[in-house]
Amino acid sequence: MLAFKALRGRGLRAPVAVLGVAVICVLVLVLRGAGGGVDDAIEGYAGQPAVDLWVMPVGTESLLRATALLPEDISARVASVDGVASVAPLARAFSRVEHGDTHLAMLGLGYDVASGMGGPKAWAAGRAPSRAGEVALDRVGAWRLGVGVGDEVLVNGTSAEVVGLSVGTNLLVNQFVFQTPDAIGAQNGTAGRASYLLVALERGVSARRVADAIEAYVPATRAWTREDFTANNQHEAAEGFRPILALSFGLGAATSAILVALIVHGLVEDRRADMAVLLALGASSWRIALALLLHGVVLVTSGCVLGVAAAYALAWGLDRWVPVIPLSFSGQDTVGMFAVFLIASVLATAVSVLRLRQIDPMEAFRS
Amino acid sequence: MTPLSMILVSKTRGTGARATPALQGVDLDVSPGEVLLLTGPSGSGKTTLLGVAAGLLSVDSGRVLAAGADLATLSAAALRSHRARTIGFVFQHANLLEGLTARENVAMAAVLAGLKDVDQAVDATLDAVGMLALADRRPSELSGGQEQRVAVARALVHRPLLVLADEPTASLDSASGAAVAHALTELASRRGAAVVVATHDPRMTRVATRQVHLVDGRLSP
Numbered sequence: 001m002l003a004f005k006a007l008r009g010r011g012l013r014a015p016v017a018v019l020g021v022a023v024i025c026v027l028v029l030v031l032r033g034a035g036g037g038v039d040d041a042i043e044g045y046a047g048q049p050a051v052d053l054w055v056m057p058v059g060t061e062s063l064l065r066a067t068a069l070l071p072e073d074i075s076a077r078v079a080s081v082d083g084v085a086s087v088a089p090l091a092r093a094f095s096r097v098e099h100g101d102t103h104l105a106m107l108g109l110g111y112d113v114a115s116g117m118g119g120p121k122a123w124a125a126g127r128a129p130s131r132a133g134e135v136a137l138d139r140v141g142a143w144r145l146g147v148g149v150g151d152e153v154l155v156n157g158t159s160a161e162v163v164g165l166s167v168g169t170n171l172l173v174n175q176f177v178f179q180t181p182d183a184i185g186a187q188n189g190t191a192g193r194a195s196y197l198l199v200a201l202e203r204g205v206s207a208r209r210v211a212d213a214i215e216a217y218v219p220a221t222r223a224w225t226r227e228d229f230t231a232n233n234q235h236e237a238a239e240g241f242r243p244i245l246a247l248s249f250g251l252g253a254a255t256s257a258i259l260v261a262l263i264v265h266g267l268v269e270d271r272r273a274d275m276a277v278l279l280a281l282g283a284s285s286w287r288i289a290l291a292l293l294l295h296g297v298v299l300v301t302s303g304c305v306l307g308v309a310a311a312y313a314l315a316w317g318l319d320r321w322v323p324v325i326p327l328s329f330s331g332q333d334t335v336g337m338f339a340v341f342l343i344a345s346v347l348a349t350a351v352s353v354l355r356l357r358q359i360d361p362m363e364a365f366r367s
Numbered sequence: 368m369t370p371l372s373m374i375l376v377s378k379t380r381g382t383g384a385r386a387t388p389a390l391q392g393v394d395l396d397v398s399p400g401e402v403l404l405l406t407g408p409s410g411s412g413k414t415t416l417l418g419v420a421a422g423l424l425s426v427d428s429g430r431v432l433a434a435g436a437d438l439a440t441l442s443a444a445a446l447r448s449h450r451a452r453t454i455g456f457v458f459q460h461a462n463l464l465e466g467l468t469a470r471e472n473v474a475m476a477a478v479l480a481g482l483k484d485v486d487q488a489v490d491a492t493l494d495a496v497g498m499l500a501l502a503d504r505r506p507s508e509l510s511g512g513q514e515q516r517v518a519v520a521r522a523l524v525h526r527p528l529l530v531l532a533d534e535p536t537a538s539l540d541s542a543s544g545a546a547v548a549h550a551l552t553e554l555a556s557r558r559g560a561a562v563v564v565a566t567h568d569p570r571m572t573r574v575a576t577r578q579v580h581l582v583d584g585r586l587s588p
Contacts, residue, residue: 002475006464277462280423281521282451282479284444361423364458365414365533 003283003291007271014299017263021256021303022310025337028252029311030325031245032333034172037326038237044121044168045176046230051117052207053199054229055087055214058222060195062229062236063107064174066092069193074218078197081213083205088112089194091184095177097137098154099145106141106177108155110184117198119178125149126164132183136164140323141175155179156187170326171237199223249337253344256303260296261348267295268355275356276363289353296349297342304338368435370529370561371397371420376429378415378584389415391584393429397529397561402552402574405565407581413565416581417531420563421454422446434528451479455522455560457532457551461514463506469493469517470502473524480525492524493517495557496550512543519551523558530555532564536571548574 046054046063055078059067079087088111095108111118113128124139126149135155137147142165147153151162155177169176185191201210211223224232268275275288311334315327378390389412397403405413418424419431422438431438434453441449455476463472470489477485493499496516506514515535522530535551536544552574555562564571572578580587 002467002471002478005471006466006475273462274464274466277458277464278475280421280450280456281476282447284447362414362418364456364462365417 003278003287004294006274006278007267007288007291007295013263013266014295017259017299018302018306020259021300021341022307024252024256024259025304025307025341026311026314028249028337029308029329029333030314030327031248032337033311033315033327033329034325035238035241035245036328036330036333037170038172038241039234040328041168041170041326042233042237043230046233047226048117048121049226050115050200051198052201052226053211053214053223054226055197055199055218055221055223056195058220060222061224062233063092064233064236066195069190069195070197070221072192074194074197074221077218078199078214081210081217083202083210083213084199085202086115086117086200088115088117088198088200089181090118090196090198091181091190091193092195093156093184093188093190095155095187096157097135097141097145097177099147099151102145104141104145104175106138107171107174108177108179108184108187110179110181112198113180117200118196120166120176121168122166124165124167126162129163129179129183132180132186133158133160134163134179135160135183136166136178137162138169138175138177139165139167140170140326141177143323144175155183158183158187170323172325249340252337253340256300256341257344257348260299260345261352263299264292264296264349265352265355267292268352272359273363275359276361279359279361280364285356289356292353292356293346293349296345300341300345301338304334304341308334308338368399368528369396369432370399370401370434371395371563372430372432373416373420374430374432376419376431377427378412378419378424379427380415388584390419390426393584393586395579395586397563399528399559399561400556400576402555402562402564402576404571404575404578405563405581406567406578411581412584413581414533415584417533417563417565420529421456421531422450451476452481452525453528455525455527455530457515457518457522457530457535459534459537461506461511461518463514463517463521465506468503468505469498469509469520472506472517473520476521477524480527482525488524489520492520492554495523495554496520510543512539512546515539515543515547516550519547519554522551523554523560526558527560530560530562532562532566534566534568535564536566536568541570544568544570 057068075087091110093108095106097104097106129136147162207225214223373393373395376390376393379386380389407413436449473489474485477488482488493502496519498516536547548571
């Protein structure tokens with residue numbers, strides 16, 4: 001520990017490096033958290049436990065990629081399949097929601113309010129829409145439009161009262177607006193037609209088996225289990241996001257490693273005379289190398305701890321005051337990031353440590 | 368045990384056209400308790416002789432026995448350990464580790480030497496050089512003379528057989544230089560250590576028991 005203490009950096013270099021690592025950690029966690037927030041929203045909506053199967057036209061795989069509408073008589077046909085307990089329609093349309101000079105393109109969903117199937121997981125305020133002329137907006141969408149419960153908005157040109165604000169329905173680039181299926185049909189001229197059919201199964205029935213039966217019985221349909229449909233949506237939403245995330249994560253780790261390596265490199269140069277004295281006094285090179293590596297570990301650990309704390313604070317603050325970006329990251333994310341940063345930094349530090357070989361203990365006599 | 372014995376030691380510095388003889392056939396014995404003054408002009412080989420005696424420099428020919436060990440026969444690790452346990456150093460500019468307090472600087476040498484009761488040894492040695500009251504100060508908070516007295520404590524805390532000092536008083540005023548010279552030789556004498564001091568400083572002659580002169584790497588009495 002004395003060698004570690006003796007080889008501390010001078011001035012503000014170490015605090016600045018810690019701050020740099022912390023900022024990089026925040027950046028990485030924000031990017032990961034944004035992806036995680038979208039994942040959570042999809043998991044919460046598409047993975048709602050009341051729905052066992054999502055039935056849709058062939059070619060449709062997710063909420064965002066929908067190719068056609070289902071035939072009018074499909075509800076009765078699907079309901080007659082063995083193992084099906086109940087069905088509920090879900091109409092989907094892109095909706096332009098306006099309030100004053102502000103407008104948003106939102107994902108409109110008309111769901112069966114009575115069964116609740118296809119509705120939001122939870123409400124931040126208000127209630128579900130019960131008739132045409134009522135809408136429930138995602139909380140973030142409402143925040144961006146500047147409206148609350150009781151306000152009037154235009155949905156595809158039709159006036160509607162905001163009766164509820166939903167949570168867990170923000171896909172970052174898209175937020176949901178909930179209406180009744182009839183209201184969606186009336187706006188789009190698709191009355192009586194559903195985009196999806198949500199199926200609840202009898203207890204103990206195999207979802208996969210019933211899905212196969214529905215596809216065989218109703219031509220040109222595809223029945224996805226809840227898990228598969230959730231995975232489809234997560235894949236769809238993250239397809240363009242994940243490479244950017246992976247790249248930023250790699251760049252973050254590399255930058256952190258370079259920062260720490262620079263500090264340790266500076267330490268080796270700055271404390272060359274001290275190291276020569278230590279070598280002359282009989283300290284081994286490995287003891288000095290260990291002290292330097294420990295400096296690298298302390299720097300990156302301090303930076304990560306500070307960065308993780310700042311990222312959690314940022315996520316809390318955003319959710320409370322500017323809920324546009326849903327940030328959700330787990331302990332596993334932070335531990336993984338720390339491990340990668342630590343390994344990268346130790347490797348980078350090791351390169352600087354190799355310069356110890358160039359230090360001649362006789363320098364202690366000359367300095 | 369003879370603290371230092373050099374037998375026909377020769378050492379060349381540099382290579383090729385730049386090679387210059389730093390030590391040429393040096394024969395030298397230093398007895399326990401002796402304070403040997405090594406004088407000579409700049410470039411005469413004084414520092415090289417100290418480096419060879421410490422095992423920090425290898426020799427081209429001859430033998431060096433320091434603190435009872437033939438340095439040429441020791442492995443790098445054994446040589447390092449031998450140096451940490453049996454040799455003390457006082458450098459021209461003290462060269463204390465500035466991140467540590469005076470006490471910690473002295474403790475560093477004690478730890479490297481493998482002392483068991485480090486705290487007791489450190490405090491006793493700092494007390495012996497009159498620096499116990501300032502033990503918690505960092506080098507930047509000490510005067511040059513005080514720093515050098517801490518360096519003397521660092522050199523002697525582990526009761527070495529041999530202390531090698533390179534111009535220990537060169538950068539000090541008269542009073543400080545005299546105090547450091549006294550502290551070094553007094554404490555070394557009490558602890559039975561031999562001291563080899565490379566110096567130009569005439570003040571050191573007052574405390575030396577013997578003096579040798581080095582010119583172009585050759586010893587003259």
